[in-house]
Amino acid sequence: MSSTVIQKDRTYNTRNGVYHHNQMVGLSYGQKMKATSGKGTMYLLHPTPELWTKVLPHRTQILYLPDISFISMWLDLVPGKKVIETGTGSGSxxxxxxxxxxxxxxxxxxxxxxxxxxxxxxxxxxxxxxNIVTSKHRDVIANGFDIENYVDAIFLDLPAPWEVIGASKKAFNKGVVGRICSFSPCIEQVQRTVLALNEHGFTGIRMYECLVRDFEAQHIPLPDISTAMDGAKVKFKKLQFEQKLAHKRKRLDTDSISTATTGNNSDASNSTNNGSSSYYRYSLASKCGQCETRGHTSYLTFAELVPILESTTVAVSGEKEEEAKIQV
Amino acid sequence: MSSTVIQKDRTYNTRNGVYHHNQMVGLSYGQKMKATSGKGTMYLLHPTPELWTKVLPHRTQILYLPDISFISMWLDLVPGKKVIETGTGSGSxxxxxxxxxxxxxxxxxxxxxxxxxxxxxxxxxxxxxxNIVTSKHRDVIANGFDIENYVDAIFLDLPAPWEVIGASKKAFNKGVVGRICSFSPCIEQVQRTVLALNEHGFTGIRMYECLVRDFEAQHIPLPDISTAMDGAKVKFKKLQFEQKLAHKRKRLDTDSISTATTGNNSDASNSTNNGSSSYYRYSLASKCGQCETRGHTSYLTFAELVPILESTTVAVSGEKEEEAKIQV
Amino acid sequence: MEVESNSPETTSSNNPNIIKVNDSVLIRMPSGNEKFIVLEPNTTVSLGKFGSFKSDDLVGKQYGLSFEIHDNGVLKQFIPEAFDVVDETEANNQDIRGDNQAQTLSHEEIEELKKKGLSGAVSTEEIINSITKNNQEFNKKTEYSKSKYLKRKENKYRKMFTALGPTVYNITNHFFNKNPTKTRYLRIDTLSQILSLSNVYSSSKVLLVDETQALILSSILQKIRAPGLVLALHDGDTPTFNIMDHFNFSKDTLDNLHSLSFKHVGKEMEPFIEHSDGQTSESYHRAAKRRKANHEKLAKTVGILNNTAFDSLIISTKYNPASVIKILEKHLGDSRMLVVHSPHKEALLEAFEYLRSSATFLNVNLSESWLREYQVLPGRTHPLMSMSSEGGFILTAIKVSTLVS
Amino acid sequence: MEVESNSPETTSSNNPNIIKVNDSVLIRMPSGNEKFIVLEPNTTVSLGKFGSFKSDDLVGKQYGLSFEIHDNGVLKQFIPEAFDVVDETEANNQDIRGDNQAQTLSHEEIEELKKKGLSGAVSTEEIINSITKNNQEFNKKTEYSKSKYLKRKENKYRKMFTALGPTVYNITNHFFNKNPTKTRYLRIDTLSQILSLSNVYSSSKVLLVDETQALILSSILQKIRAPGLVLALHDGDTPTFNIMDHFNFSKDTLDNLHSLSFKHVGKEMEPFIEHSDGQTSESYHRAAKRRKANHEKLAKTVGILNNTAFDSLIISTKYNPASVIKILEKHLGDSRMLVVHSPHKEALLEAFEYLRSSATFLNVNLSESWLREYQVLPGRTHPLMSMSSEGGFILTAIKVSTLVS
Structure with a gap:
């Protein structure tokens, strides 16, 4: 998969063929296109943030779907929200x-x-x-943000997030519960960030890790042991797709993880030892698509900055007492 | 489940009945026993380390099966091995x-x-x-082990494991690759232990976490949407065990995650709106038995102590140079 | 400097961050228990042993704040501790007896103290002091254990609560923890992935089969602005959208929702014919008018289904998902996302195979999410000792055109 | 002080910790690649670009040590770094260009250096120095990045290897990483749980169906001493016990293993009848004697199956596990453990339901293990960026008696 901008008279060249940009114009998203030369075909897809994440030029380590999704929900990123992100990184x-x-x-x-x-x-x-994104070139650790008392949510992806917690506090809209997330690969970064959040009066500090596993579904052969007891030789091959369709048409014991395994010995014992299809009972089963999966991306540290009501004497314990009495 | 020692004329009392120890004598392990008074029954099971872990009196946080199993394999605990464990804790x-x-x-x-x-x-x-276990009352942090140059494997379950790494080194049999495991719930304990292992010349330092999830299998109803399109009202109830048996006997579409879902509308459309069993197609499916599972037990830190061959000049890098030149 | 002042909507009555009269508010108590209350004007809200307060006192406050209930139900803001998490590490409690026999106050004495607490005669601090003073083991504990013990007691007896905002996060968590069968065991991370993968945004047209009592529906509706819309299909005569009430949606937002029974899917819409049979009463005419309006509304909704190439098709159903996909796939636009959720992986396997074998779907993927929370405290950092075991499975694919150019 | 001296077996030729002639030895190279070699006497073992050495030089050394191959194949002990793990964190490489265009040495120059390294003309250190000296970006890197870069280069060019001991841990890991289909995707933690849950120990009698090429069998056999035994059932005429060879088992150990084809399960053993048909040649008599011995051995093995109440029944099979359980359950003793493994959860669901519904099984449990490795380095501690996605499922139950007293 890759991303391209349509330009007059340009071509998109792949191992399997050449595609002319001019011919793409006017086609629908989702349509399959044949190469002008070569045997290739390809689909023209509508860009989404998820597809963009798969093709964007990596200038830094990027965020992936599980973290992006969970952070977005925790930060409550819904229409109308004002948000700070630093660093921009690859823009994923x-x-x-x-x-x-x-x-x-x-x-x-x-x-x-x-x-x-x-x-x-x-x-x-x-x-x-x-019209939705303002991009800024600025060292926020040295200079802070150029925004005060305005945003609803802040996302930090920095090597030393603890150094911008103070600046973040100033940027939050004082009239709402501000929500902050720090994305850090190492636990030591989390430990320091949490201390800084606590010192600056953030509350509800929580830390999460989110990962996904991918699965495949396949028909696996699952014959009764009676076949082996009868001396039949079973070849444990997986069904190819065409075989599956044939299998379905035959309306055999297809796809059933059947509980009725006794009483069907007859099939096997009446057959000769030739690996005929009557030896097979197939079951729809799942397995991880790849042996390796992503084991870690980052630790997600979340916290809230609660507005202090003017009319309230605040009951707090210990170290936050002083902080809390300052009214905004 | 509970554990009891058979004693003459004693009774074992439960809410559901009283059991006389005298009557247990002579029964086989695995046998079901009726209460002398009350309606209860119970099974008499042969003790195993796994069952003992479930019933032992908790004097401390104990180790559970996944950690016990993984540590045992990493430490290569097979017949003949000499092993140190500290602390004994609850003896799990x-x-x-x-x-x-x-x-x-x-x-x-x-x-x-x-x-x-x-x-x-x-x-x-x-x-x-x-004859296999020697139990010792000793503060190993203050006094070290009273064993030198002898054991194959050492297991540490201590609040400050880094304080006994030096003592552990002395206890290992110098003729084999010594294997050590430290079990610590907090990452800070791991961080300090790893530094101590490195300082004392341990190599192959690795750290793992091991958890298990439990599942249940059940028959879930999975009717075709055509039933809803036909206006039939489907009650999504799970099969009870008796129903399952009946279901099996009827040899309906039982247990099949069938791929043949087109063409079976007839069943539904010919039926009246009375929730009759023809609306149901059941599928064998799994689900975690409980919503909550163990999320953490401990971090398992492993390392090896490699014997230094007398005849060898050892090529090592940096901080371990000095250590390695000492020949044993 | 681009912006300086508070944004104006902070004080507006349309501000979703501010608690309004008749809002459904999710209240979290010190015990960790949560419950929804509807903030009817001029009523008293009782939180049981955590006290009671006047509904009007909460109106106008920001969502997300915590309050302590003082004498006579007066609400004063309370700033909770920085760390939400109760420390679970047992590592340093080496010398404490594990049993609970160290308390010298009787059960009755403790109950009496609690009663005094509720009446305001004794403060929470005094209750905690009484109880800890009488705990023989208390002084054997390490300083750290003491603070942990105090925190636990405080949680039990302090009369306070937090007014959680009606966010997807809070409401999903609430049902997942309290009654997961209602929301089909849909966990927050899994739902967040459904929302990303479906690529729903303000102007999306979304086709939905949602049997989570409208949890998915609500989380999508929250993002939609006209001309975007949501068409929700359901079985039976009326949809079960119970959870939607807790989001306090405005009428503008609710206008973007259309619902249709599967009974009307895939059928020709019959023209409206009223057989008056000579009836002329006013009540008859009113009923006839209503029947006509209903018919028109139904015709309009069926029209939306049949005339829209939807931007997303999202399915979480107790019916066989493969059968639902086969009925609805033609309504999904090309290069648009199909997202299917189920609490059972097995229920998605047939659909997975169907999509993999279909020429009109690309990038077929089946996944499960995993979420773990940590305690981060100095010297005592570790994952929480218990976690959620399963949060649902997601099957996704991109619909493509069968046309080849 | 209970013990002081080295235990005597350290120097004994029966010591499994010492490498012996004709042992199968698992060699790990700096690249992380592993391969088995059989240590035939007086041969040269080639490790490709990592050099070659004389087989006899390894005999008598402890398993688990690492060696550097010096000029002329001389082995000198090498103490590896404390941390096995290559640091994966990218967090601090903010100013480095991501592309690989910074190297000024040509591919040919690097290959030439490597050749010199193999011939011993240039040391590994010199190669690394040449390469890093010529890397323009090298000096821009942080000190930490530099050491990481050096480590990576060192791994690539150093002529060394580790002689891994034939432990269950090492061999299971080897196949799981290299060829998991052979061992049915059985991961080390899952296998460790099978061994615990089955309660196998030195005097156990174990009934086994193992289609992992004898990985489970070997890990059990290692623990068994007579009169304990393992009876392994297999399909077809001959079992596939390939992996067992890598454990270098003694004859005593192998004597505890018996194997039997499923063809002979559940059938009456026919008496041995030799129809000589008048043949009297010596070769005929030898063959007849062999046939009789085979028959007696088979009869003995069938007798073990039929006359033993086994202590454990362990199954990992491509056949329907439920059908295997139904055939073999009667051979399992009361209050003894059944343990079934499969790489597919779905393949165990029918067996789970059968056991749950059976009056002769208690404590039915289906579980999946999860294993994650961490990098622990000062300031850079985190789980490894990739992990194994699935390591197998285990179904267990306790067999009980149907007798009621």
């Missing part, structure tokens, strides 16, 4: 945030690495997100 | 170690808490393990 999460807060929310995304800032800014413009 | 792991290294291995288990030491010692005697 930025696209998803923009979708979730459209049409009237706004994302302010900060990146201190100039080259990365410029590439991300160009992508946001090319993807028509300029 | 000790029983499993004793089984694995029998008949000619030996376990030296250390406990600094006197009451716990005594209780564990009494249990080992009652369970006939005295």
């Amino acid at each position: 999460f930025s696209h998803s945030i923009a979708r979730n807060i459209s049409p009237d929310g706004h994302l302010y995304t900060y990146e201190y690495h100039e080259q990365r800032f410029e590439k991300a800014k160009a992508e946001f413009e090319a993807h028509g997100l300029s | 792991f000790s029983h499993s170690i004793a089984r694995n290294i029998s008949p000619d291995g030996h376990l030296y288990t250390y406990e600094y808490h006197e009451q716990r030491f005594e209780k564990a010692k009494a249990e080992f005697e009652a369970h006939g393990l005295s």
Whole structure:
């Protein structure tokens, strides 16, 4: 899968064929296109933040779907929300945030690495997100954010997130419960960030890890042991797709994890030892598609910044007492 | 489930009945016993380390099956091995170690808490393990082990395992690759232990976490949507066991996650709206037995102590150079 | 500097961050228990042993704040501890007896103290002090254990609560923890992935089969603005959208929702014919008018189904998902997402095979999510000792065109 | 002080910790690749780009040690780094270009260096220095990144290996990583649980159906001492016990293993009848004698099956596990353990239901294990970025008597 911008007289070249951009114009998203030369075909897909995450140029380690999804829900990124993200990185999460807060929310995304800032800014413009995303080149650890008392949610993906907790506090809209997430691969970063959150009066500190596993479904042969007791030789091959269809048409014991395994010895014992299909009973079963899966992305640290009501004397314990008495 | 020692004229009393020890004598393990008074019945089971783990008196947090199994395999606890364990705790792991290294291995288990030491010692005697397990009351952090150059494997379950790494090194048989495991619930304990292992010249340091999930199997109704399109009212009730048997006898579409879902509308459309069994197609499916499962027990830190061959000049890097040149 | 002042909607009555009269509010108590209350004007809300307060006192406050109930039900803001998590590590309690026999106060004495607490005669702090003072083992504990013990007692006796906002996160968590059969064991991370994978955003047209009592529906509806819309299909005559009430949706938002029974799917819409049989009474005319309006509404909804190439098809059903996909796939636009959820992996296997073998679906994927929470405390950081075992399975695919150019 | 001296077996030739002639030895190379070699006397063992050495030089050494191959194949002990794990964190490489274009040495120059390394003309350290010196980006890296880079290069060019001991852990890991279909995707933690749950120990009598090429069988056999025994059932005429060879079992151990084809299960043993048909040649008599011995051995094995109340029944089969349980359950003793493994959860569901409904099984349980490895380095501690996705499912139950007293 890859991403391309349609331009006049350009071609898209692959091992399996050449595709002319001019011929793509006017086709529908989801349509299959034949190569002008070569035997290849390809599908033209409508871009989504999820597909973009699969094809974007990696300028940094990027966020993947499970983290993006969980963070978005915890930060309550719904239409209208004002959000800060730093660093922009490869812009993987930025696209998803923009979708979730459209049409009237706004994302302010900060990146201190100039080259990365410029590439991300160009992508946001090319993807028509300029009205929702403001891209900024700024070292927030040294200079803080140029936004005060405004945003609903803040997302930090920085090597030293603990250094911007103070700046984050200032950026939150004081009239709502501010929600912050820090994304860190190492536990030591989490430990320091949590201490900084506590010192700055954030509450409801929680930390999560989220992963997914992928599965495949397949028909596996699951013959009765009576076949082996009868001396029949069973070849344990998986069904190919064409065989499956034939199998279905025959309306045999297809797909059944049958509980009626006694009493069907007759099939096997009447057959000769030739591996005929009567030896097979197939069962629909699942298995992980790949032996290896992602084992870790990052630890997700969340916290809230609760507004302090003016009319209230606040009952708090210990170290936060002083903090809490300051009224905003 | 509970554990009891058979004694003359004693009774075992439960809510559902009273059982006389005298009547248990002569019965077989695995036999079902009726209560003398009351309606209860119970099974008399042969003790195993796994069953003992479920009924033992908890004097401390105990080790459970997944950790016990994985540690035993990593430490290569097979017949003949000499093993140190500290602390003894509730003796959950000790029983499993004793089984694995029998008949000619030996376990030296250390406990600094006197009451716990005594209780564990009494249990080992009652369970006939005295020839395999030596129980010791000793503060190993202050005094080290009273064994040198002897054991194959060491297991540490201590609040401050890093304080006994030096003592552990001395206890290992210098002629084999010594294997050590430290069991710690918190990551900070792991971080300190790993540094201590490195300082003392242990190599192959690895850290794991092991958990299990339990599942149930059940028949779930999985009717075709055509039933709803025909306006039939489907009651989604799970099959009870008796119904399942009846269901099987009827040899309906039982247990099949059938791929042949087109073309079976007739059943539904010919039926009236009375929730008759023809609306149901059942599928054998699994689900976690409980919504909550164990999310963490401990981090398992492993390392090896490699014997240094006398005839070898050893190529090592950096901090371990000095250590490695000392020949044993 | 782009922005300086508070944004104006903070004080507006349309602000979803502010508690309004007649809102359904999810209340979390110190015990961790949660319950929904509907904030009817001028009533008293009772939280049992955690006290009671006047409904009007909560109106106008921000969602997400915590309050302590003082004498006579006066609400004062309470700032909770930074760490939500109760420490579970037993590692350092080496010398404490595990049994619960160390308390010298009798059960009755404790109950008496609690009663005084409720009447306001004794403060929460005093109750906790009485109880800990009388716990013989208390002084044997390490400093750390003491603070943990105090926290636990405080949680048990402090008269406070948190007014949780009606976010998808809070409501999904509530049902998953309290009554997961209602929401088909749909866990927060799994739902969050459904929302991402379906690519729903403000102007999406979404076709939905949702048997989670509208949890999925509500989380989608929250994102939709006209001309976006949600068409929810259901079995029987009336849909079960119970959970939607807790989101306090505005009428504008609810106008974007259309629902249709599967009875009307795949059938020709008959023209409306009223046989008056000579009846002329006013009540008859009113009923006839209603029947006509209903028929028109139904015709309009059937029209939406049949004339829309939907941007997303999302299914969570007790019926065989494969059979539902086969009926509805033609309504999904090309290059658009199909997302199917089930609490049973096995219920999705047939659908997986169907999609893999179909020429109109690409990128077929079946996945399960895993979520673990950690305690992060100095020197005592570890995953929580218990976690959720299963949070649902998701099957996804991209619909493509069969046309080849 | 109970013990002081080295235990005597350390130097004995029966010591399983010492490498012997004709042992199968699992060699791990710096690349992480592993291969089995059989240590035939007086041969040269080639490890490809990692060098070659004389087989006899390894005999007598302890299993588990690492060696560097010096000039002329001389083996010198090598102490590896404390941390096995290559650091995977990218967090601090903020200013490095991600592409691989920074190397100024050509591919040919690097290959030439490697060749010199193999011939012993250039040391591994010199190769690494040449390569890093010529890497323009190298000096931009942080100190930490540098050490990581060096480690990676060292792994690639150092001529060393580790002689892994024939432990269940090492062999299970080897096949799981290299060829999991052979061992039915059985992961180390899952196998460890099978061994615990089956309660196998030195004097156990174990009935086994093992289609993991004898991985389960070997891990059990290792624990068994006479009069304990293992009876392994298999389909076809000959069992597939390939993996057993890698355990270097003694004859004493192998004597505890008996195997029997399912063809002979559940059938009456026919008496041995030799129809000589007048043949009297010596070769005929030898063959007849062999036939008689085979028949007697078979009769003895069938006798073991039929006359033993086994202590454990362990099954990992491609046949329907429920059908195997039904055939073999009568051979399991009361209050003894049944343990069934499969890589597919679905293949165990029918067996689960059967056991749950059976009056002769208690404590029926179906479980899946989860295993995750961590990198523990100062300031850079985290789970490894990739992990195994599935390691097998285990179904267990306790057999009980149908007798009621």
